[in-house]
Amino acid sequence: MVSDLFRTTQPVIIYPSSGTGAAEAALVNTLSPGDLVLAFNSGFFAERWSDIATHYGLRVRVAGGDWEHAVRVEDLAAALRQDRSHHVKAVLVVHSETSTGLTAPIAGIREALDETGHPALLLVDAISSLGTMIYEHDSWGADVTIASSQKGLMLPPGLGFNAISARALAASGSAGQPRSYWAWSSILEANRDGFYPHTPPISLLAGLHESVLMIAEETLPGVQARHAALADLTRKTIRGWGLDVVGPGEPHSNSLTAFWLPPGFDAAEVHMFLTERYGISLGKGLGQFAGRVLRVGHLGNMDIPTLTAALAALHSGLAEIGALPTSATPGTTTAAGPPVSATPDGPSVSAIPGADGSALLPSPFGAPGEQAR
Amino acid sequence: MVSDLFRTTQPVIIYPSSGTGAAEAALVNTLSPGDLVLAFNSGFFAERWSDIATHYGLRVRVAGGDWEHAVRVEDLAAALRQDRSHHVKAVLVVHSETSTGLTAPIAGIREALDETGHPALLLVDAISSLGTMIYEHDSWGADVTIASSQKGLMLPPGLGFNAISARALAASGSAGQPRSYWAWSSILEANRDGFYPHTPPISLLAGLHESVLMIAEETLPGVQARHAALADLTRKTIRGWGLDVVGPGEPHSNSLTAFWLPPGFDAAEVHMFLTERYGISLGKGLGQFAGRVLRVGHLGNMDIPTLTAALAALHSGLAEIGALPTSATPGTTTAAGPPVSATPDGPSVSAIPGADGSALLPSPFGAPGEQAR
Numbered sequence: 214m215v216s217d218l219f220r221t222t223q224p225v226i227i228y229p230s231s232g233t234g235a236a237e238a239a240l241v242n243t244l245s246p247g248d249l250v251l252a253f254n255s256g257f258f259a260e261r262w263s264d265i266a267t268h269y270g271l272r273v274r275v276a277g278g279d280w281e282h283a284v285r286v287e288d289l290a291a292a293l294r295q296d297r298s299h300h301v302k303a304v305l306v307v308h309s310e311t312s313t314g315l316t317a318p319i320a321g322i323r324e325a326l327d328e329t330g331h332p333a334l335l336l337v338d339a340i341s342s343l344g345t346m347i348y349e350h351d352s353w354g355a356d357v358t359i360a361s362s363q364k365g366l367m368l369p370p371g372l373g374f375n376a377i378s379a380r381a382l383a384a385s386g387s388a389g390q391p392r393s394y395w396a397w398s399s400i401l402e403a404n405r406d407g408f409y410p411h412t413p414p415i416s417l418l419a420g421l422h423e424s425v426l427m428i429a430e431e432t433l434p435g436v437q438a439r440h441a442a443l444a445d446l447t448r449k450t451i452r453g454w455g456l457d458v459v460g461p462g463e464p465h466s467n468s469l470t471a472f473w474l475p476p477g478f479d480a481a482e483v484h485m486f487l488t489e490r491y492g493i494s495l496g497k498g499l500g501q502f503a504g505r506v507l508r509v510g511h512l513g514n515m516d517i518p519t520l521t522a523a524l525a526a527l528h529s530g531l532a533e534i535g536a537l538p539t540s541a542t543p544g545t546t547t548a549a550g551p552p553v554s555a556t557p558d559g560p561s562v563s564a565i566p567g568a569d570g571s572a573l574l575p576s577p578f579g580a581p582g583e584q585a586r
Numbered sequence: 587m588v589s590d591l592f593r594t595t596q597p598v599i600i601y602p603s604s605g606t607g608a609a610e611a612a613l614v615n616t617l618s619p620g621d622l623v624l625a626f627n628s629g630f631f632a633e634r635w636s637d638i639a640t641h642y643g644l645r646v647r648v649a650g651g652d653w654e655h656a657v658r659v660e661d662l663a664a665a666l667r668q669d670r671s672h673h674v675k676a677v678l679v680v681h682s683e684t685s686t687g688l689t690a691p692i693a694g695i696r697e698a699l700d701e702t703g704h705p706a707l708l709l710v711d712a713i714s715s716l717g718t719m720i721y722e723h724d725s726w727g728a729d730v731t732i733a734s735s736q737k738g739l740m741l742p743p744g745l746g747f748n749a750i751s752a753r754a755l756a757a758s759g760s761a762g763q764p765r766s767y768w769a770w771s772s773i774l775e776a777n778r779d780g781f782y783p784h785t786p787p788i789s790l791l792a793g794l795h796e797s798v799l800m801i802a803e804e805t806l807p808g809v810q811a812r813h814a815a816l817a818d819l820t821r822k823t824i825r826g827w828g829l830d831v832v833g834p835g836e837p838h839s840n841s842l843t844a845f846w847l848p849p850g851f852d853a854a855e856v857h858m859f860l861t862e863r864y865g866i867s868l869g870k871g872l873g874q875f876a877g878r879v880l881r882v883g884h885l886g887n888m889d890i891p892t893l894t895a896a897l898a899a900l901h902s903g904l905a906e907i908g909a910l911p912t913s914a915t916p917g918t919t920t921a922a923g924p925p926v927s928a929t930p931d932g933p934s935v936s937a938i939p940g941a942d943g944s945a946l947l948p949s950p951f952g953a954p955g956e957q958a959r
Contacts, residue, residue, distance in 0.1 A: 229602065229603050229604045229607065229743065229744050230602050230603060230607070230767070231602045231767075231784040231785045231786075231787070232784070232785060233767060233783070233784035233785070234602065234603070234767045234784070237766055237767045246764070264766070265766045265767075268764060268765065268766040268769070269764045269766065270764060361785070363785060369787060369788055369789035369790075370602065370785040370786065370787045370788060370789075371602050371744045371787035371789070371790060390764075391619070391641060391642045391643060391763075391764070392641065393610055393637070393638045393641040393642065394603070394604075394606060394607045394610045394638075396641070410606070411604040411605070411606035411607070412604045412605060412606070412734070412736060412743040413604075413743065414604070414742060414743045414744035415742055415743060416742035416743075416744070416789075417742075417744060
């Protein structure tokens with residue numbers, strides 16, 4: 214059951230929506246216009262969630278955070294201690310921030326809420342962590358956990374999820390935000406009879422059934438451990454090239470790795486080059502990271518051979534444009550050595566076109582100095 | 587382009603949502619809490635749209651209508667004439683009412699608005715008519731046309747559409763409903779650069795691309811004419827069995843045909859019997875039609891042979907349980923003759939299991955008297 218992935222015995226609401234819709238649903242079911250919420254300025258998706266809250270007339274107080282560090286429990290604890298009158302109705306936290314590759318300590322946040330005896334609801338965005346990282350909706354005391362279909366669940370986009378707690382359900386009874394499509398009450402009522410109040414996205418639900426079976430077969434801890442190993446491999450590999458992963462020393466996501474390009478490289482141009490010449494599609498930097506950061510996704514139906522091949526192609530591409538600090542001669546990869554250790558299961562690095570430094574196509578970037586800006 | 591299907595040169599917004607979501611989007615982008623809207627009590631989906639409006643604090647005035655008749659332009663004209671001060675901000679009409687199989691005269695409604703000089707926006711639910719019936723967003727002066735992926739577009743559910751007019755777009759600038767996911771402005775802004783403000787449901791968008799190509803190949807008028815022929819065949823066939831189609835003499839939808847079961851039959855039981863024994867899945871009656879009506883869908887990727895086979899199976903099933911008035915002997919179909927004329931392309935009726943009256947399986951209904959209630 215999908216609720217097993219959230220580690221909850223409570224109902225899980227499924228929407229025909231993107232994850233952004235599920236983030237909106239968490240707010241409009243639990244809060245009223247004018248309510249105060251605490252949020253962290255921890256990345257693009259944290260900011261977007263705050264923006265959604267603002268659109269619904271919620272007042273957002275930023276409890277701290279910056280994009281190069283994980284959310285700090287101390288920041289939340291300080292904000293909660295200042296709120297003796299309990300004006301704060303909810304805390305919004307992104308578990309795995311897809312724009313930075315950093316993670317928030319949800320269990321620690323719950324402890325801070327409990328230690329200060331603060332009744333605020335805990336709303337968690339687990340869109341890019343569900344299934345890839347340890348996540349415990351019930352035992353961590355999350356009140357709403359939002360997720361979507363296209364990350365750890367390995368499906369096309371189009372399903373949004375709200376896992377809810379008894380407290381959140383109770384809050385929805387008095388929440389004053391107008392709502393219809395997102396209303397938990399009508400969905401829970403229809404679900405009891407095996408129906409939905411609107412036409413369900415059946416092709417994605419059929420896929421979800423298969424995703425749940427696949428994860429159960431590998432076991433949820435097994436899937437999470439595989440993602441941890443893929444993330445570790447990626448970070449070590451990129452650091453081994455002499456590049457900086459975003460947030461050194463911070464807790465990282467199992468789902469993606471964000472890294473800085475050296476000064477003078479435009480991430481959008483590098484992204485296009487890597488796509489067109491090496492056939493790999495990375496994530497570009499978002500928001501304040503635009504132009505400077507690239508992101509490697511390593512989640513879902515992913516194994517070491519596939520990831521190794523992508524990293525080898527990435528290494529070759531970066532070497533070709535002279536973006537690797539240890540690559541003495543632009544256009545070759547020999548100075549940096551093979552990008553990753555060849556594993557018994559993996560393709561040999563020399564099998565990757567261009568990985569041996571041979572230019573199969575003329576570089577659209579010309580000499581390294583030309584694209585610096 | 588998908589806008590060609592709506593017959594509009596204006597932008598068409600695409601949501602990751604069900605059609606219900608698109609119906610909500612039409613309201614929250616154009617109206618403000620407390621606004622008065624006119625609606626018709628013309629079927630289940632008309633009522634649901636009014637319910638959504640009520641959830642958002644809109645005041646709904648019912649201009650008339652009942653489920654056995656199409657929306658009457660005279661009812662609207664009378665309501666508009668009474669509203670000299672133009673309190674009514676929008677008129678909500680369902681073009682093809684999926685619960686009744688009847689259609690509303692959208693062009694006539696536009697004329698009534700123009701003749702009375704009433705500035706109300708015209709919001710139209712074309713969920714089950716887009717692609718199957720003549721529909722002209724621009725020339726009929728619709729301000730918002732809502733649609734979804736799983737009807738005439740032949741796709742799984744999961745895409746909602748809002749075709750909009752310049753007037754609707756202008757109204758959205760001052761509309762006071764809180765909104766974020768449904769907000770046209772952020773979607774139009776992102777679309778201009780080829781993006782979406784949230785993760786788009788790419789598998790369905792790929793399917794949509796193919797749907798648009800398929801319809802263009804057959805031509806939109808050709809697709810509409812095919813649906814008109816399928817609908818005509820269905821109504822004539824069912825009437826030929828001695829059953830009553832909902833709304834005799836009223837304008838019917840090209841997409842589905844709703845018909846009454848004879849007194850004493852429970853539509854839910856008949857539905858289950860037809861599914862289990864004949865492998866056909868009809869629509870059950872909704873709302874006030876529950877238990878008394880069945881609905882035959884004949885839309886999308888549908889041709890005469892397929893429809894003929896389904897009608898033959900339906901005839902056999904109804905005959906087997908004694909639900910055909912002209913079927914003198916329960917359990918046989920011979921009294922009523924073959925359910926539809928065999929066409930050169932179609933399967934012969936005798937190829938349908940049970941169509942010759944032979945009971946392949948014991949009827950779960952027993953003698954006709956037993957299931958009457």
